[in-house]
Amino acid sequence: MFGFENMKISSSAATNPVINLDQGDPTAFQEYWMSTKMKERCVVVIPGWDLMSYFSDKTNVCWFLRQDLAEAIKALHRAIGNAATEERYIVVGNGSTQLCQAALFALSSLSEDKPLSIVAAVPYYSTYEEEASYVQSQLYKWEGDARTFNKPGPYIEMVTSPNNPDGTIREPVVNRGGKVIYDFAYYWPHYTPITHRQDHDIMLFTFSKIAGHAGSRIGWALVKDIEVAKKMVQYLTINSIGVSKESQIRATAILNELTKSCRIKSESFFKYGNEKVKSRWESLRWVVDKTGDKFTLPDYPLAFCNFFGKSSSTYPAFAWLGCNKDKDLKILLKEKYVLKRGGERCGSDKKYVRVDMLGPNKDFQDFLNRLLTIKYPRCFL
Structure with missing residues (x-):
């Protein structure tokens, strides 16, 4: 069979x-x-004199985000219907892993109480624990399973849906008014039914898992609060001084092709x-x-x-x-x-x-x- x-x-x-x-x-x-139809469409040629500046748009909160990538991201989400992009700030990062760290920094640094507890329901993406514990930050602390978490005070819950590793559709577990970071790396129609358009304060996406281009190291966050977006950009600026423009151009070309392919069944x-x-x-x-x-x-x-x-x-x-x-x-x-x-x-x-x-x-x-x-x-x- x-x-x-x-x-x-x-x-x-x-x-x-x-x-x-x-x-x-x-x-x-x-x-x-590699197919005949696609292999020539995403070829990117970059002259030696181009892309030499750190900056893409000094007026944008995310000053290293190229506008054409921002438009390609919004167009694909509209075509798929999996996430709201209106009235949001797009923050681009070196994969969603870096964006997760930026979001933890942003939410915890804006909180009066520190360290913030970080939780996720078991089984959780193993890298969450590693990210929250690796630098031994005084801003936040990994507290493990969200289902058994009973510590008073503010917290951040990581929600991955569909979940990595078990593929289940997830919602927050703690529900005590804490902050939630939604990781929608796999909320795309080849992995799971698109039942509704997600609409949350912080939503993470990754170029790696959409169509397999993990080597480009591109991810993006859709963020409602400008102060959170600014803090995330601050982290990215200190951590890597932005994101490669070459990777952004390649991601733009491929995301545009993905959007076009939604209109052509073959x-x-x-x-x-x-x-x-x-x-x-x-x-x-x-x-x-x-x-x-x-x-x-x-x-x-x-x-x-x-x-x-x-x-x-x-x-x-x-x-x-x-x-x-x-x-x-x-x-x-x-x-x-x-x-x-x-x-x-x-x-x-x-x-x-x-x-x-x-x-x-x-x-x-x-x-x-x-x-x-x-x-x-x-x-x-």
Whole structure:
């Protein structure tokens, strides 16, 4: 059905190269950009004399943001219908990771009480804890699981929806009047139904996970409050003195092509991406089913997608793979030369791992092959 029914379990799997599905390197969509129709459209040529100034627009709150990138961002959100851009400040960063740090700095520095507590519901994106703890800031402090957080005083809750690592649709958990940073890295129609237009004070997006261009290191925040936006820009200025204009120009060209592709069904990136990720999920579920009751995967409800105009399911960029037995699944997979991010890094249990669903085709297919062998260990003899 999905190309794995007649799969033979290779006795040489143990000697195959290590498969690293921990990194989240989104190269699965490369074929789309290499196609005959697309490969010439996003070529960018920059003369040696251009882009030499730090500044893009000295009158803008985000003075290093190019206006053409700002327009491309707003146009794509309008085409998809996933986020409100009106009456907001766009802050561009070196990926959404830097923007998350900028938002933490902005909200905590504007608060009278310090340090602010930082929380996220388990399982959470592992980098949140690392970002909040790495510099040992006196402005904020990581406090762990939002579901068990009961410390009085102001706080910041990180909400990722769809969630990384388990793909669930999330809302704030604490709900005591604190600040919320919404990470919508995966709220795009190839991953999940677009049920409504998000409208929050701080919303983060990343160029990396939309169409796979992680190497450009571009992300953006949609921010309502000008004082928060100014503080975020202050952080970015001190941290990196802005964002590469070359990366902004490339991102502009590609975002514009994504918007154009929404109007041409035969060229739609989001249709292509949805079919690609859906196919991988179907293959993974088939393999998990074939292993009996050893492994688990989350189930996702159907919802009406306003972009596609039909009901569909969620096909996350990561799979939250679980083990029914009390085993350290990360170690179990490592024995098969497969590297995953363990559930403990996400505040959860060692019987879970995060599986990257956007890696190279061969790595994903080899992973499925090795996952099957876990039920048949004698095949390694």
